[in-house]
Amino acid sequence: MGKPIKIRAKLKGDIAEVKALLPHNMESGMRRDPDSGELVAAHYITDVTVEHNGEQVMVAYWGTAVSKNPYVAFSIKGAASGDVIRISWIDNMSDSSETEITLK
Amino acid sequence: MNIDRRNMLRSLLAVAVTLAFPRILFAARADKAFEATTADEAIAELLGAVPTESDKVHMKIPDIAENGAVVPVTVSTDLEDVESISVVVDNNPTPLAASFAMSPKMVPVVSVRIKMGQSSNVRAIVKAGGNLYSTSKEVKVTIGGCGG
Numbered sequence: 001m002g003k004p005i006k007i008r009a010k011l012k013g014d015i016a017e018v019k020a021l022l023p024h025n026m027e028s029g030m031r032r033d034p035d036s037g038e039l040v041a042a043h044y045i046t047d048v049t050v051e052h053n054g055e056q057v058m059v060a061y062w063g064t065a066v067s068k069n070p071y072v073a074f075s076i077k078g079a080a081s082g083d084v085i086r087i088s089w090i091d092n093m094s095d096s097s098e099t100e101i102t103l104k
Numbered sequence: 105m106n107i108d109r110r111n112m113l114r115s116l117l118a119v120a121v122t123l124a125f126p127r128i129l130f131a132a133r134a135d136k137a138f139e140a141t142t143a144d145e146a147i148a149e150l151l152g153a154v155p156t157e158s159d160k161v162h163m164k165i166p167d168i169a170e171n172g173a174v175v176p177v178t179v180s181t182d183l184e185d186v187e188s189i190s191v192v193v194d195n196n197p198t199p200l201a202a203s204f205a206m207s208p209k210m211v212p213v214v215s216v217r218i219k220m221g222q223s224s225n226v227r228a229i230v231k232a233g234g235n236l237y238s239t240s241k242e243v244k245v246t247i248g249g250c251g252g
Contacts, residue, residue, distance in 0.1 A: 015211060028219065030197065047133055057209045059130045060216075063138040065193060065201035067174045067217040074204075075211035 002097030005087050011103050016079035020072050020087050028064035043093055051086040052076050130205040137200050143192045146200035151236055155229045158237035163228040165241055172245040178215040183232035186212035195224035220245045
């Protein structure tokens with residue numbers, strides 16, 4: 001199970017502005033371990049799903065060029081206090097994590 | 105077990121299965137696009153056509169990235185019916201960095217941080233109303249970010 005996602009969401013009218021930080025090493029598979037000289041295996045988030053009140057509103061597909069501890073920001077229309085935003089991810093080694101937040 | 109009870113259980117199972125799996129709204133991850141080694145191949149694999157340059161696609165990205173491992177990029181657009189926003193780094197080993205499939209409930213803006221191995225042209229491609237629109241910018245990188 002991956003590390004927990006940090007989500008911050010602000011409601012501006014009926015738009016939920018969401019910022020999320022997904023702790024993850026995001027190894028591209030191109031980096032060499034400084035001690036052993038061996039290539040560190042690729043280990044990176046491939047899919048991120050965002051749900052608003054249980055409905056999928058966005059799916060992000062990532063490659064090896066998304067930075068370590070990915071930060072992502074997006075906005076959802078038609079949001080209201082009490083709504084639930086859920087973010088989940090899965091990586092190329094089938095690790096995953098998910099977190100949800102309720103809009104205030 | 106009589107026929108009625110069996111049919112009822114079968115119906116309940118069907119309902120349970122439907123509720124257990126969320127409706128899949130978006131196409132699956134285009135793995136081949138992420139493996140492509142040129143920007144044109146990646147875009148062709150992911151989106152199936154060549155985008156037209158458009159001043160309705162906006163990309164905010166530094167002119168000079170001090171640290172190629174963390175380059176912030178924000179893509180937004182004035183276009184309507186946006187289906188996806190994708191970011192391509194021409195000189196990266198595998199140019200397709202990220203693609204965001206969006207439902208109509210999303211405001212067509214997204215921010216993400218990407219790795220750039222070296223100075224490169226960076227493209228943002230928006231799929232809207234079935235068509236592809238793009239903008240691009242040359243980004244200078246002082247310390248490359250793909251190897252760490």
